[in-house]
Every structure is written in structure tokens, then in C-alpha cells.
Amino acid sequence: MNEIETMFGALRQAADEDVVDMLERMVRDAPDHGLNRMNPLDLAARANLAGERVIAGLLHAVSLGMLEMTWSVMCPSCAGVLSANKSLKTLNSAQYNCGFCAAGYETTLDDLVEVTFTVSPRLRKIAAHSPDELSLADYYRQVFWSSAIDLPDDLEKTLREVTLDAVDLPPGERAILSLNVPQGTLIVFDPVTHAAQFLDVRGEEAGERQNLSVTFNKVPVPVDTIALRPGPLRLTLENRTDGRVLPAVWVGSPALDDVLTRRKPFLTARRLLTNQTFRDLYRTDTLAIGQRLKILSLTFLFSDLKDSTALYDRVGDLVAFDLVNEHFRLLQEIIASERGAIVKTIGDAVMATFETPDRAIAAAIRMREAMSDLGADREHQSLRLKMGIHEGSCLAVTLNGQQDYFGQTVNVASRVQGLAASRSIVVTESVVENAETRALLEANGLDPTHRTVALSGIADKVSVYEIP
Incomplete structure (x- = not known):
């Protein structure tokens, strides 16, 4: 083999x-x-x-x-x-x-x-393992453009239609292009250094040849616009980097706009961070110590077993331990199936994240039923979960050697969970206002009850909804 x-x-x-x-x-x-x-x-x-x-x-x-x-x-x-x-x-x-x-x-x-x-x-x-050997069209397809753009099969033909001229320029080399620039907006662009120079071409035809120089290096410079007149242009391109560059003169056109607007779904970092397999494989090797990355919207679910201490007293340590372990297994299975991930467990409590609020609600409803079934199956009817859900911005960080989250959204979600009674799911207004969440609650015949509460450490009162 x-x-x-x-x-x-x-x-x-x-x-x-x-x-x-x-x-x-x-x-x-x-x-x-x-x-x-x-x-x-x-x-x-x-x-x-x-x-x-x-x-x-x-x-x-x-x-x-x-x-x-x-x-x-x-x-x-x-x-x-x-x-x-x-x-x-x-x-x-x-x-x-x-x-x-x-x-x-x-x-x-x-x-x-x-x-x-x-x-x-x-x-x-x-071929992409040696990007310096790719053609211009292949470089755009395989290196410059992301997987979020749905590139046409005939990309090379489309690029020819929008390209006035292009050159493969080795390091330290200079090229001189003689062009006849049409009226409109042009851009001199290199996909390797991402350097750009916009040309605003308008007015009467130039009587004499115009001259323009563009230098490519690794130092980013502000993008500006130079006014030119239609007609002959001597364009000097100089590569001051230690690798090749691929500058081209592009003409703004509907064909180019069509390429840029063709999109398809892609895997975001936010979604991957809420994937259970990713957390299992990379929980200690995602972010550098001290690194903080912003997430504009992430949904947090906190759960805790109600009266778990009394459970240990009633059924004994061995049986209770088995029940709690089975509870963790079921929760992880449900959370993962709803595209979420367990961030950490604290005692009998779970902190989980989801890409969107509706996924967290769907998981919470299933988790509640699973605990009822588990309690009935093991003849311990008091096995109940208290759950709280909140959505908002946060920071992805490394805490205690593993990837975690920090911010007021996390604090609110934790405190909202503390408001939950047996079997109830308490969520915040941002969760209920989500369109997919509303549709999910209606489909399940659930009518949340609204109230305004004060949360410890939170200055303003918070609107919460209890899902019966």
C-alpha cells in the first residue's frame, strides 16, 4: 500500500x-x-x-x-x-x-x-503550488479571486474583453506600453501587490502623447485618480519587488461588472469557529496569545442542569455521574447537528456558539426534549435544563490555553441563562427579532412571553423573552 x-x-x-x-x-x-x-x-x-x-x-x-x-x-x-x-x-x-x-x-x-x-x-x-508560473488568467482564478466569486469557465475570454494591455514583469524590470486610451474609467492594476492607479479619461482627444509612470513595490500607497484625455499614452511600468508582477490596464465595462457580481456561498471564519469538528481538532491552536479578532454577530447559548446537586444526593454519585455524562453527550450531538460547537463546560453547565440565532433556538428546543426523554428513560424526571441565548458582537480570543470569546454579549448570555426556570428557554430581543427565529417559533407553536429585567453588571434593563 x-x-x-x-x-x-x-x-x-x-x-x-x-x-x-x-x-x-x-x-x-x-x-x-x-x-x-x-x-x-x-x-x-x-x-x-x-x-x-x-x-x-x-x-x-x-x-x-x-x-x-x-x-x-x-x-x-x-x-x-x-x-x-x-x-x-x-x-x-x-x-x-x-x-x-x-x-x-x-x-x-x-x-x-x-x-x-x-x-x-x-x-x-x-499548478497553484507554483503561483509564479501561472498565466494571468489562471493567477486571477486561482490566487487573486476568492472562492466567493462564481467565475465563468471562459474567464480568459472575459479578461481579454476588458483588458487594454497586460504584461508579465519580472523583478527589477521595466516595461513601456504604448496605448491609445479610450474615454471612460480605466485602472492600472496588479493582482500580486494589489497596487492600483485609476485613470479618469475624458475631454477632447489629446494632440500629443501623454506620459504616465507606475511603480510596483511592497509598500502600500494610497489609491488615487489621474485625469487624462483620450488618445495616445506612454505608460511606464516598473517592478521594484523581489517577485514578478502582473500589471494590466483594465477598461470599466458591463462584462467586468458581471464577473464581479457573480457570487456563491462560502465558508466564513465565523462559521468554522462554530464547527464542533474544528474545535475538537484545533481548540488549542487557533489564535495567538493576546490576539483579538472581532465578530459582528455570534449567538451564545448557555445551559445548566437544574438542581444537579440534589440529583447526586438522591441517586448517588455513580448514577448521577453517568447521567451527567450522557447529558453532555446528547447536548454535543444536538449542538453539532445544528451547526454549533461547545466552547467549554463548567461543572454541569455548557457554553456553546452558533452562527445564527435560529440554529441556537432549534438546538435549545431539541436539547430540552432530549433531557425530558433521558429523565424519563432513566426514571429521574427532574433532569431539567435551564437555557439562555443572546446574540451580538464579541471578540475571538485565547483564554486558558484554548480559543474562547470575550465581551458583553457573552456576559449577557450567561446572565440571561440565570433567569431561566426549569425547562424554560430565555432569550434576548435580538434573538427573537431574527426572521428565521420567528419562523421557527411559529412552526413549533411557541409564543414567547416578554418581560424587562435588570441583569447584574449590565447598566440598562434588558428585554427578554421566555419560551415555554
Whole structure:
């Protein structure tokens, strides 16, 4: 048995068989670009598989050295990759700027950071493993644009339509382009350094040749606009980096706009951080000590067993221990199935995160029923969960050696859980106002009861809703 067969054999022990079969077929038959920066949600849709199963399978493949994981900061406007990182630990900038769009974005994990997977050279060598050898069209497809953009199969043809001229410029070299620039908006752009120069071409035809110089280096410079007149232009391009650059002169057109607006779902860093398989594999190696990354919206669920101390007194330590362990197993199974993850347990309490409020509500309803069934099955009817849910912004941090969360949203969620009585689920207004949450509650015939409460350590009173 060779190394590749051994790796796939190990993967079959950890991941869903259908996902392993899909990956094995891809490694054998897919074109090179199909194995570079793979979008797990797109793969799942194409193979008619559950997204979480595909994500879990790819994560296990990473742990076995079969795939490489990339965390890319992407521009939400053009979907270009602004920074590609092997881990979250190197995302250390508070803001990233896109030269192509002349815009800056605060670094958040919600929709700005995508996670993709690339085949390891151990499994198969692909062109993207040597990006300096890619053609201009392939560089845009495989390096510059993220997996969030649905690129056409004939991308090279589309780029030819919007490109006035382009050059592959080695390090330290200079190129001179003689162009006849049309009226409109043009952009001199290099996808390697992300340097951009906008040209506003308008007015009467120039009687003499115009001159413009653009230098590419690793020092980011503000993007500005230069006014030119239609007609002849001598464009000097100089590469002062230690690698090649791929500058091109693009003409704004509907064809370019069409490429930039074609989008598809992608795996965000926020969603991956709420994936149970990811937390199980990488709970101690996600963020650097002292690193803080902002999440604009994350949903927290806190649960605790009601009167667990009395349970130990009533049934004895051994039986109670087995019950509590079974309770943790059921909760983790339900939370993971609703695309959530357990962050930590404290005694009999659980802290979990979900990408959206409706997933947390769905999990809470199932968890409540599961505890009732467990109590009835084991003849301990008092096995009840108290649960609280809140949604809001937070910081992803490392605490006590593992990836955790910090902020007022976490504090409120914890205190809301303390308001819950036996079997009740207490949620905040931001959770109930979510459209998917409202639809879920209506479908289950649940009518939350509103009240306003004061929470310890929270200055203003908080609107909460109790789900019976």
C-alpha cells in the first residue's frame, strides 16, 4: 500500500465515507484549479452532501496532511483576496485595503475572512503550488479571486474583453506600453501587490502623447485618480519587488461588472469557529496569545442542569455521574447537528456558539426534549435544563490555553441563562427579532412571553423573552 492509499485509509476512519469518496475522485480526476482553494459549501452543493459533513471531512484531511487550509481576507466588494494566511494567527491588521475597489474594511470574521482547502503536494502536485508560473488568467482564478466569486469557465475570454494591455514583469524590470486610451474609467492594476492607479479619461482627444509612470513595490500607497484625455499614452511600468508582477490596464465595462457580481456561498471564519469538528481538532491552536479578532454577530447559548446537586444526593454519585455524562453527550450531538460547537463546560453547565440565532433556538428546543426523554428513560424526571441565548458582537480570543470569546454579549448570555426556570428557554430581543427565529417559533407553536429585567453588571434593563 502506497502513502496515498494509507492516507485515504486513515481518513475513512475519521470522516464520512461519501465525503472521502468525493475527495478521492477529485484528487484522481479534477483539473488543477478544482483542487486549489476548494470551497466546501460549493463542493457540498455539487455533490448533494450536507455542508457540515463536507467541512468535517476536509478538516480531518488537513489533520492528516492531505489538504492545506487557508484563511483569506477578502474584499466584500470585488471578492479579491487581500491577504492569504495559513492560520488565523497571522491576521494582525485592524483594517485591510483593496486597491482595486479603493476601499478599506475593518477586520471581522463574519464575511471578510473565508476558509478554503488546497490539495497537498503529498497527494497531487498542481499548478497553484507554483503561483509564479501561472498565466494571468489562471493567477486571477486561482490566487487573486476568492472562492466567493462564481467565475465563468471562459474567464480568459472575459479578461481579454476588458483588458487594454497586460504584461508579465519580472523583478527589477521595466516595461513601456504604448496605448491609445479610450474615454471612460480605466485602472492600472496588479493582482500580486494589489497596487492600483485609476485613470479618469475624458475631454477632447489629446494632440500629443501623454506620459504616465507606475511603480510596483511592497509598500502600500494610497489609491488615487489621474485625469487624462483620450488618445495616445506612454505608460511606464516598473517592478521594484523581489517577485514578478502582473500589471494590466483594465477598461470599466458591463462584462467586468458581471464577473464581479457573480457570487456563491462560502465558508466564513465565523462559521468554522462554530464547527464542533474544528474545535475538537484545533481548540488549542487557533489564535495567538493576546490576539483579538472581532465578530459582528455570534449567538451564545448557555445551559445548566437544574438542581444537579440534589440529583447526586438522591441517586448517588455513580448514577448521577453517568447521567451527567450522557447529558453532555446528547447536548454535543444536538449542538453539532445544528451547526454549533461547545466552547467549554463548567461543572454541569455548557457554553456553546452558533452562527445564527435560529440554529441556537432549534438546538435549545431539541436539547430540552432530549433531557425530558433521558429523565424519563432513566426514571429521574427532574433532569431539567435551564437555557439562555443572546446574540451580538464579541471578540475571538485565547483564554486558558484554548480559543474562547470575550465581551458583553457573552456576559449577557450567561446572565440571561440565570433567569431561566426549569425547562424554560430565555432569550434576548435580538434573538427573537431574527426572521428565521420567528419562523421557527411559529412552526413549533411557541409564543414567547416578554418581560424587562435588570441583569447584574449590565447598566440598562434588558428585554427578554421566555419560551415555554
